[in-house]
Amino acid sequence: MIDAMISEIGFVFLLSLFAMGAAGSLCFKKRDTLANGWQNFFAIIGSLWGIIFSIGAFFVTRGISFAATSSVFPLLSFSFHIDKLSAFFIFVISLITLFCSIYGIGYIKHFYKKYNIGALGFFYHLFIAGMLMVVTASNGLFFLVAWEIMAIASYFLVVYDHNDNDTVKAGSLYLIMTYAGTSCIILSLLLLYAYTGSFDFAAITSSVALIPVSVKNAIFVLSLIGFGAKAGIIPFHIWLPAAHPAAPSHVSALMSGVMIKTGIYMMIRMFMDILEPAPLWWGLTVLIIGSVSALLGVLYALTEHDIKKLLAYHSIENIGIILLGLGSAMVFASVGNTPLALFGLGAALFHTVNHAVFKSLLFLSAGSIINQTHTRNMEEYGGLIKYMPLTAFFFLIGSMAISALPPFNGFFSEWMTFQVLLQGILSAEIVVKSIFVLATGALALTGGLALACFVKAFGVTFLARPRNSDVPRARESSWPLRAGMGALATVCLLFGIFSGYLAPLLARTGASSFLASANTAPSAASALLAPNGFGSVSGPVFFILFVFILLCVIAAAKYIVNKKQKINIGATWDCGANLTPRTEITATGFARSIVCIFSGILKPSLQHEIQYHDAHTRYVPKSRIVNLRMRDVYQSYFYVPLIQFITALSLRIKAIQSGNINMYVLYIFIAVVTALFLS
Amino acid sequence: MTIFFWIIQLIATPALSPLCIGIIKKIKAKFQNRQGASIVQPYKDIWKLMHKDEVISPDASWIFRSAPYIIFTTTIIVGLSIPLFASFLKNALTGDLLVVAYTFALGTFFLALAGMDTGSAFGGFGSSREATISALAEGGLILSFFAVSVIIGTTNLFTISRAGILLSTSFFLPAMLAFIGFFIILLAETGRFPFDNPATHLELTMIHEAMILEYSGKKLALIEWAAANKFFIFAALGVNLFFPYGIAQSASMGALFIGVAALLIKILGICCIVALIESSMAKLRFFRLPDLLIISFILSAVAIGLSQTL
Numbered sequence: 001m002i003d004a005m006i007s008e009i010g011f012v013f014l015l016s017l018f019a020m021g022a023a024g025s026l027c028f029k030k031r032d033t034l035a036n037g038w039q040n041f042f043a044i045i046g047s048l049w050g051i052i053f054s055i056g057a058f059f060v061t062r063g064i065s066f067a068a069t070s071s072v073f074p075l076l077s078f079s080f081h082i083d084k085l086s087a088f089f090i091f092v093i094s095l096i097t098l099f100c101s102i103y104g105i106g107y108i109k110h111f112y113k114k115y116n117i118g119a120l121g122f123f124y125h126l127f128i129a130g131m132l133m134v135v136t137a138s139n140g141l142f143f144l145v146a147w148e149i150m151a152i153a154s155y156f157l158v159v160y161d162h163n164d165n166d167t168v169k170a171g172s173l174y175l176i177m178t179y180a181g182t183s184c185i186i187l188s189l190l191l192l193y194a195y196t197g198s199f200d201f202a203a204i205t206s207s208v209a210l211i212p213v214s215v216k217n218a219i220f221v222l223s224l225i226g227f228g229a230k231a232g233i234i235p236f237h238i239w240l241p242a243a244h245p246a247a248p249s250h251v252s253a254l255m256s257g258v259m260i261k262t263g264i265y266m267m268i269r270m271f272m273d274i275l276e277p278a279p280l281w282w283g284l285t286v287l288i289i290g291s292v293s294a295l296l297g298v299l300y301a302l303t304e305h306d307i308k309k310l311l312a313y314h315s316i317e318n319i320g321i322i323l324l325g326l327g328s329a330m331v332f333a334s335v336g337n338t339p340l341a342l343f344g345l346g347a348a349l350f351h352t353v354n355h356a357v358f359k360s361l362l363f364l365s366a367g368s369i370i371n372q373t374h375t376r377n378m379e380e381y382g383g384l385i386k387y388m389p390l391t392a393f394f395f396l397i398g399s400m401a402i403s404a405l406p407p408f409n410g411f412f413s414e415w416m417t418f419q420v421l422l423q424g425i426l427s428a429e430i431v432v433k434s435i436f437v438l439a440t441g442a443l444a445l446t447g448g449l450a451l452a453c454f455v456k457a458f459g460v461t462f463l464a465r466p467r468n469s470d471v472p473r474a475r476e477s478s479w480p481l482r483a484g485m486g487a488l489a490t491v492c493l494l495f496g497i498f499s500g501y502l503a504p505l506l507a508r509t510g511a512s513s514f515l516a517s518a519n520t521a522p523s524a525a526s527a528l529l530a531p532n533g534f535g536s537v538s539g540p541v542f543f544i545l546f547v548f549i550l551l552c553v554i555a556a557a558k559y560i561v562n563k564k565q566k567i568n569i570g571a572t573w574d575c576g577a578n579l580t581p582r583t584e585i586t587a588t589g590f591a592r593s594i595v596c597i598f599s600g601i602l603k604p605s606l607q608h609e610i611q612y613h614d615a616h617t618r619y620v621p622k623s624r625i626v627n628l629r630m631r632d633v634y635q636s637y638f639y640v641p642l643i644q645f646i647t648a649l650s651l652r653i654k655a656i657q658s659g660n661i662n663m664y665v666l667y668i669f670i671a672v673v674t675a676l677f678l679s
Numbered sequence: 680m681t682i683f684f685w686i687i688q689l690i691a692t693p694a695l696s697p698l699c700i701g702i703i704k705k706i707k708a709k710f711q712n713r714q715g716a717s718i719v720q721p722y723k724d725i726w727k728l729m730h731k732d733e734v735i736s737p738d739a740s741w742i743f744r745s746a747p748y749i750i751f752t753t754t755i756i757v758g759l760s761i762p763l764f765a766s767f768l769k770n771a772l773t774g775d776l777l778v779v780a781y782t783f784a785l786g787t788f789f790l791a792l793a794g795m796d797t798g799s800a801f802g803g804f805g806s807s808r809e810a811t812i813s814a815l816a817e818g819g820l821i822l823s824f825f826a827v828s829v830i831i832g833t834t835n836l837f838t839i840s841r842a843g844i845l846l847s848t849s850f851f852l853p854a855m856l857a858f859i860g861f862f863i864i865l866l867a868e869t870g871r872f873p874f875d876n877p878a879t880h881l882e883l884t885m886i887h888e889a890m891i892l893e894y895s896g897k898k899l900a901l902i903e904w905a906a907a908n909k910f911f912i913f914a915a916l917g918v919n920l921f922f923p924y925g926i927a928q929s930a931s932m933g934a935l936f937i938g939v940a941a942l943l944i945k946i947l948g949i950c951c952i953v954a955l956i957e958s959s960m961a962k963l964r965f966f967r968l969p970d971l972l973i974i975s976f977i978l979s980a981v982a983i984g985l986s987q988t989l
Contacts, residue, residue: 400785447781451787553748569736571737572893573801594811
């Protein structure tokens with residue numbers, strides 16, 4: 001029975017649930033409530049089955065393979081292969097989809113009458129099904145089809161709020177970057193086909209030795225750019241802070257939490273499975289890219305005061321941290337140190353699922369705030385903890401998890417990443433060693449800056465007094481929203497506490513899939529163990545110790561020492577001036593000192609515009625406008641020259657575009673003749 | 680028996696930490712040709728504050744009310760997780776240097792939030808400065824720890840202090856560089872000169888004092904006590920990781936006695952150095968502080984570069 005379910009039938013059933021959801025949403029598009037109920041019901045059922053199926057598939061040792069070929073397109077075969085790695089990603093997708101769909105039941109309501117709810121459901125389901133196919137496809141062409149379904153469905157979700165001009169613009173940017181990335185992926189797959197004669201991943205893997213080294217390196221660079229653009233590595237990340245905020249919040253949560261991870265999935269698949277054995281410099285390159293993405297991601301996040309953009313930049317940071325784990329795994333795999341490679345991969349995968357959980361929690365809470373305040377600008381929030389206490393609490397847990405504070409899950413995956421980097425520092429080669437030292441430094445700095453950024457985000461949003469008259473009208477969100485967020489917050493804590501059992505399990509993902517036998521993988525225990533006896537940390541003990549000591553301290557302070565103490569309520573000391581929202585610190589002000597310290601990277605510019613009552617003498621200013629801007633380094637040094645080059649090239653090519661139809665017929669004729677001669 | 684040692688370890692940090700602050704204040708007073716308060720004055724201050732009523736701003740939320748308890752708890756947990764007088768106690772559950780670094784970060788997180796919670800401009804700027812300083816300090820802290828753990832081959836603090844004295848081996852140079860890096864972080868994280876002035880409430884100089892400006896009564900007592908704990912822990916970490924002279928390697932009476940005595944003398948030494956620095960140099964301008972923190976970062980990175988495994 002179980003065998004029958006955890007097989008191709010189970011997976012096809014999973015896909016058909018999402019197909020039903022998609023089709024049904026379109027059928028009921030005229031009736032908002034029904035369309036909402038239908039799409040979220042099928043998404044919840046589908047993701048529940050996805051979780052069960054993926055856990056089952058994870059423990060099936062042989063993996064599940066099946067294919068449906070058609071004679072019409074001989075190269076395209078709908079072939080799936082579900083090994084431990086795919087099962088893990090199905091689990092992540094299903095887990096986040098489950099909570100986002102519960103949240104969606106309540107969240108979608110504010111789109112009623114304004115937008116087409118059926119279309120939202122259709123693309124939502126198509127998007128999830130696309131992601132599920134991406135992580136299971138085992139044929140290059142079919143993979144591209146799935147990749148495109150995912151990309152196009154997510155594009156339509158991004159531009160869902162299409163009455164807003166910025167949203168449409170963000171969508172176009174997203175589409176352009178996606179296709180730029182996809183073209184690199186197509187090239188790399190074609191190169192693979194050219195040398196191995198197959199699009200099938202298993203066939204390519206077995207004949208990878210036929211590929212010359214230079215071509216292999218080219219494939220590496222192309223797929224790093226292609227999948228990196230989807231994952232959001234710097235400098236191919238510019239679509240991410242534009243597109244993620246534009247989408248509806250539960251879709252942002254899915255995109256930021258899950259979709260960008262498909263890039264990570266394919267990187268693992270390509271670099272550690274298909275193209276194995278990889279040279280040392282691949283891993284080092286990934287490490288450097290990871291360090292840069294982590295550090296720059298968090299720095300740009302600090303400068304943001306749009307709450308969803310801030311979260312989007314943190315996705316870039318966390319992708320960087322995941323790449324640090326993956327890069328070290330690649331380095332260790334290339335020097336043949338399998339236990340450390342497995343540990344590094346475990347760190348990367350554990351951070352992948354952790355980031356998916358806390359980032360979607362943060363996006364959902366942000367959506368809940370935006371729903372009430374109707375703005376994404378953090379400078380207009382303030383004091384929301386009194387009006388939305390539960391949302392505030394969930395956002396706090398998400399902030400603590402993403403800042404890697406124990407006992408939440410983010411800490412444990414960062415701990416693993418630190419440990420694997422430390423193992424890299426021990427290596428004898430000076431180049432490798434120094435890159436690992438830099439990566440460690442980058443990760444340590446990133447952790448500190450992320451903490452500062454989330455103190456800013458939480459403090460400015462929820463604490464002190466409202467900065468806007470709309471804020472006191474905010475109410476706590478409805479129950480589906482609270483349920484979705486609350487469940488994710490619980491998962492944050494549980495994954496932290498049970499990290500000792502989860503992380504070794506994930507480290508074994510590579511063990512039986514492609515790297516080596518399972519006995520070199522770390523074993524599960526209540527404490528998380530670093531390789532080579534380097535260290536250990538126990539999630540449950542820390543949690544119990546923390547709660548126990550906290551309760552003791554509170555009890556002692558409240559009930560033993562001075563029971564007669566009175567607590568008076570008195571206004572904040574105001575230095576004799578009246579306290580207004582303008583006397584509170586702003587998000588910009590909070591981050592100002594860090595921006596100044598990193599001015600070499602962030603390039604802030606300050607402009608004063610002062611108007612005087614007395615224009616000649618300039619003693620009495622009437623009004624003063626201060627403009628604080630950041631210049632994007634990658635924008636001015638990477639994209640602007642690139643765009644200029646493309647424009648110049650296009651102008652040259654325009655010469656052959658005469659507009660005369662006879663000319664074009666001539667071109668076609670020449671092309672046909674050339675093709676005939678060449679063949 | 681082991682339980683007994685753990686209880687001593689649990690109590691040691693909060694019991695001894697106010698004394699450190701008292702000693703530093705006394706030494707500073709002597710430098711200024713003053714008599715100064717008694718070295719047990721910090722205990723009396725905490726006792727006094729514990730018995731006062733509190734004033735809480737109507738703008739403050741539960742973050743402000745619960746932060747002192749959380750901050751104090753984090754210092755107690757860290758006090759349990761580090762070697763104090765005995766390295767034969769093994770804490771493989773929380774005695775990891777990254778746990779120590781991030782547990783302190785947990786305290787910093789709530790302290791900075793509490794500073795923003797009352798909505799005063801002081802608190803907000805204090806939080807902003809604290810977040811800035813601790814963000815930069817974290818890199819130096821972790822790298823200086825890593826320099827030691829690369830040499831000894833573990834991130835467990837008890838094992839590091841058990842492994843022996845780095846300064847008398849061929850690792851003198853990296854260990855010394857890492858210690859200097861660590862010491863800079865100690866000054867930054869505990870709010871000492873040249874980073875912060877623990878004695879004033881002037882808005883130009885203050886970081887820690889600005890965040891806790893709105894606290895009173897018991898909560899202020901807890902926060903001040905936690906700050907003292909943090910100083911004690913950093914001092915103990917510094918002496919026990921880099922100079923583990925005399926730390927008890929076994930549970931014998933003599934070894935324990937030497938261990939406790941050595942800890943007290945070494946921490947007294949750190950207190951003297953801190954007091955000396957505070958009496959002899961001026962506080963640095965805020966935007967000069969990153970330079971100092973980055974020096975610490977680079978020193979530790981160089982220390983890692985110079986070190987190899989045992």
